[in-house]
Amino acid sequence: MPPLILVNQLKFKYDDGTAALNGVDFRLDRAETVALLGENGSGKTTFALHLNGLLTGEGTVEVCGIPVNAKNAVTVRRKIGLVFQDSESQLFMPTVLEDVAFGPLNHGMSPAKAAERALMALEQVGMAGAAGKAPYHLSAGQKKRVAIAGILAMDPKILVLDEPTTFLDPPAQRALAQLLSSLPQAKLLITHDIPFARATCTRAVFFKEGMILQEGSIDEITMLQDWEFRPRRAE
Amino acid sequence: MHIPDGFLSTPVWAAMDVAAAPAVGYVARKAQQGFDDAKVPLLGVMGAFVFAAQMINFPVGVGTSGHLVGGALLACTLGPAAASVVMCAILAIQALVFQDGGILALGPNVFNMAIAGVLAGYLPYHLWGRGSGRRAAIFAGGALSLMTSAILALAELLISGVRMPGPVLGVSLALFAVSALVEGAITVAVVIALERIQPSLMRAPGAGRSPAFAALALVAVLLAAGGVVFASTEPDGIERLAMQTGIASHARTLISTPLKDYQAAWLGSGWAAQAGAGLAGLGLVYGACLMIGRKR
Amino acid sequence: MHHVTLDQWSRGASALHRRDPRAKIAALIVFLVVLGTAHRDLGWLGSVLFLVLLAGIRTARLPVRAALARAGVVLPFTAMFAIVSWLAGDPERGIALVMKAYLSAMAVLLLVSTTPLPLLLRGMEMTGAPRFLLMVTQFLYRYLFVISEEAQHMSKAAAARCATVRGLAGNGARFRAAAGALAVLFARSYGRAEEIHRAMLARGFPGYFRPLSALRFTGVDVIFLMLSGLTLVFIRIIIERAA
Numbered sequence: 001m002p003p004l005i006l007v008n009q010l011k012f013k014y015d016d017g018t019a020a021l022n023g024v025d026f027r028l029d030r031a032e033t034v035a036l037l038g039e040n041g042s043g044k045t046t047f048a049l050h051l052n053g054l055l056t057g058e059g060t061v062e063v064c065g066i067p068v069n070a071k072n073a074v075t076v077r078r079k080i081g082l083v084f085q086d087s088e089s090q091l092f093m094p095t096v097l098e099d100v101a102f103g104p105l106n107h108g109m110s111p112a113k114a115a116e117r118a119l120m121a122l123e124q125v126g127m128a129g130a131a132g133k134a135p136y137h138l139s140a141g142q143k144k145r146v147a148i149a150g151i152l153a154m155d156p157k158i159l160v161l162d163e164p165t166t167f168l169d170p171p172a173q174r175a176l177a178q179l180l181s182s183l184p185q186a187k188l189l190i191t192h193d194i195p196f197a198r199a200t201c202t203r204a205v206f207f208k209e210g211m212i213l214q215e216g217s218i219d220e221i222t223m224l225q226d227w228e229f230r231p232r233r234a235e
Numbered sequence: 236m237h238i239p240d241g242f243l244s245t246p247v248w249a250a251m252d253v254a255a256a257p258a259v260g261y262v263a264r265k266a267q268q269g270f271d272d273a274k275v276p277l278l279g280v281m282g283a284f285v286f287a288a289q290m291i292n293f294p295v296g297v298g299t300s301g302h303l304v305g306g307a308l309l310a311c312t313l314g315p316a317a318a319s320v321v322m323c324a325i326l327a328i329q330a331l332v333f334q335d336g337g338i339l340a341l342g343p344n345v346f347n348m349a350i351a352g353v354l355a356g357y358l359p360y361h362l363w364g365r366g367s368g369r370r371a372a373i374f375a376g377g378a379l380s381l382m383t384s385a386i387l388a389l390a391e392l393l394i395s396g397v398r399m400p401g402p403v404l405g406v407s408l409a410l411f412a413v414s415a416l417v418e419g420a421i422t423v424a425v426v427i428a429l430e431r432i433q434p435s436l437m438r439a440p441g442a443g444r445s446p447a448f449a450a451l452a453l454v455a456v457l458l459a460a461g462g463v464v465f466a467s468t469e470p471d472g473i474e475r476l477a478m479q480t481g482i483a484s485h486a487r488t489l490i491s492t493p494l495k496d497y498q499a500a501w502l503g504s505g506w507a508a509q510a511g512a513g514l515a516g517l518g519l520v521y522g523a524c525l526m527i528g529r530k531r
Numbered sequence: 532m533h534h535v536t537l538d539q540w541s542r543g544a545s546a547l548h549r550r551d552p553r554a555k556i557a558a559l560i561v562f563l564v565v566l567g568t569a570h571r572d573l574g575w576l577g578s579v580l581f582l583v584l585l586a587g588i589r590t591a592r593l594p595v596r597a598a599l600a601r602a603g604v605v606l607p608f609t610a611m612f613a614i615v616s617w618l619a620g621d622p623e624r625g626i627a628l629v630m631k632a633y634l635s636a637m638a639v640l641l642l643v644s645t646t647p648l649p650l651l652l653r654g655m656e657m658t659g660a661p662r663f664l665l666m667v668t669q670f671l672y673r674y675l676f677v678i679s680e681e682a683q684h685m686s687k688a689a690a691a692r693c694a695t696v697r698g699l700a701g702n703g704a705r706f707r708a709a710a711g712a713l714a715v716l717f718a719r720s721y722g723r724a725e726e727i728h729r730a731m732l733a734r735g736f737p738g739y740f741r742p743l744s745a746l747r748f749t750g751v752d753v754i755f756l757m758l759s760g761l762t763l764v765f766i767r768i769i770i771e772r773a774a
Contacts, residue, residue, distance in 0.1 A: 049729075052733055054729050054732060054733060074735055074737075077732075077734065077735050078735065081733070081734075082730075082733045084726065084729075086723075086726065088723075089723055089726040090727075090730045092276065092670065092673060092727050092731065094648075094672075097743070101743050102736075103734040103735055105741045106734060106735035106737055106741070107735055111742070111743050114743065115744075132542075134673075135673075136673070136676055136677065150734065151734075154734065154735070239605050239632040239635065239636065240563055240567060240631065240635030240639075241566070241567060241609075241627070241630070241631025241632040241634075241635050242612070242628060242631075242632065259660070259661065263663045263664045264661070264663075266663070271739040272666055272739045273728070273736075275663065275666045275667055276670055276727040276731065277725075277728070278667040278671075279666070279668070279669065279670020279671045279673070279724075280674050280720050280721075280723055280724040282667065282668075283670075283673075283677070283678040283720065284678055284716060284717060284720040286671075286678070286679060287675075287678040287679040287681065287682035287716065288713050288716065290682050290683060290686060291682060291686045291709050291713055291716075292686070293705075293706050293709045293710070294701075294702045294705045294706055295702070308717075312717075320663070320667055324664060325671070328668060328671055328675070330639070331639065331648065331651070332537060332643065332672070333604070334604050334605060334636045334639060335604070338559065338563060338635070339563050339564070339567055339635075396624070397612060397624070397628070398615055398625075400615070400619050403615050420706075421709075421710065424706065424709075424710035425717070428707075428710045428713070428715075429714040429718065431714070432715065433718045436717070436718065436721060
């Protein structure tokens, strides 16, 4: 069984020359949930965009044994689904059902089958009742769940979520944590929300200046990198 | 100006619907640039931007403010064909969702604002966008786009027989002229600000195209618009204007003499001839579109 | 009146809501042409057509007063022209303008409040409008309110920054601040469009949109179209004959 994700010495520079990734090595073998921690601008999102071929850099990136390049883009994007930070840009179709069915339709399913698959995915995230609604009318938490449904409908092996708790109030965060725990796929979570990471992830990696500095459990990393918000008490 | 249903006479709206249809098909094909639907999100979102932009007030005097109409800005950033498509989409939403402009009148409104207006907004930039006259060109584009669409709209109303006596027409034109200047000012101000934050968003003007054709097109647009307005003013209106407001006699002879001969022939043959003549003038504009397009 | 209201109205469940959008569009065109091409007996024609539209509003279970008020947005602009007409000695034309513009707006409103906009745009393919343009319009509608909200926030922020500068200098500063706000909104919107495109690619976008459902013209739609079309034409003929 090839590793789910295999990244070797991934380097990437933006058009203006800034180095975003400086040799990232990463490996995911099992269906576990991994937190991607690190400063803003340390390369987490850029890294994620390489996993499904939206960006291409130097080095190797393989998903489920398939090298990620322009030729394999469509196949790779079926294996790994990206949930972007802003659900508003992800739910671009007029109704929830049409949006969730977008992926299956693109993969060649008939409209009837795609609609069926979409409803199944919506049920999985608890949003089946919203099938006919316009995305604009949903709450942030509901939009996030529909966005996840849109990815689940494509039956991926890996889910990547970029800062999923942004815009979510605590109840919605709780609901999301529960949902994620119920999903059997491997998950990568880019997040600053340490409590959320603790609740959902089994291990973490720490990005700094375009490289993975450290891997370990959430506690190890937050302790070593002083990566948690705890107000320092005056002595 | 968005013309509602019920204002234009049948020959006018029908002729304009017929004139607009191929133009819309043409700009849609050009805007796609062979990428099928890949440009849909960009054009759709920028259309939403224009709508939203109309909420931002630009103070232009004591207690008055204007807002961006957007044709020229879109043309300098997305290119004229894409800008036309975006304006069409905007007009459709305005007519359907906000009842701003009619449905049968979509043809005339699209022609005035999305085709002629955008073209007039783009041509100065295309011709003089490089070099020192750049900001003036952008200002001119903004002003011309508004003025052209306004003049065409007024012409269509006049041909349809909507009553607009001299003073009213004069005041309307003056108001439009002011709005045109405001549009020019806003457009150039936004472009300056845009170049500071993301200069790559501006389109390179006149890349590799013959300036002669573009200049010809610009002249054609201006002539067509101006010509149609003169051709359409009612003889009664002009006479009444001259008498009521006591316009100096030299102005009177200036305006009415060319018209007298003009209209005798035209009005005699009824609406068909008038509509035909209107279309011919507008065909000039359409021809300009084609000329620009073929050069690419 | 908020556009959200129209959106809500369009998701109702009356007999009119269930009709194929193409049938409703065709009926609207017939209505607009019957009204638009009329020159005589406008009083009678207008009254009868008003009752027809009213019946439509009731059938669609829309709030009557709100609908009539919403159609009234055309009145200020139209009234100006009507007054000018009256002062120019042609009051009949002025009244005709107001009547035609109002009834036309009411008819369009009836169409739009019984058909969700994306569905209406699909129906408009039959008029020959390019699919590309209709898709652009669909996306425009989807992001209209999102970007408008962003613009509202920015406009408040821009106003707040220049609130204390008075007079002409204040105007200049506010003008530039507004231009700056627009430029930022432009760049952000452009960025959002790129995000959307990435999200589309991430879910396998092949370069063109595939529709999820096909529009189906049923027997009821045919009956509706024939009935409404013929009724409108007959109304016009009868009124012009009788007078």
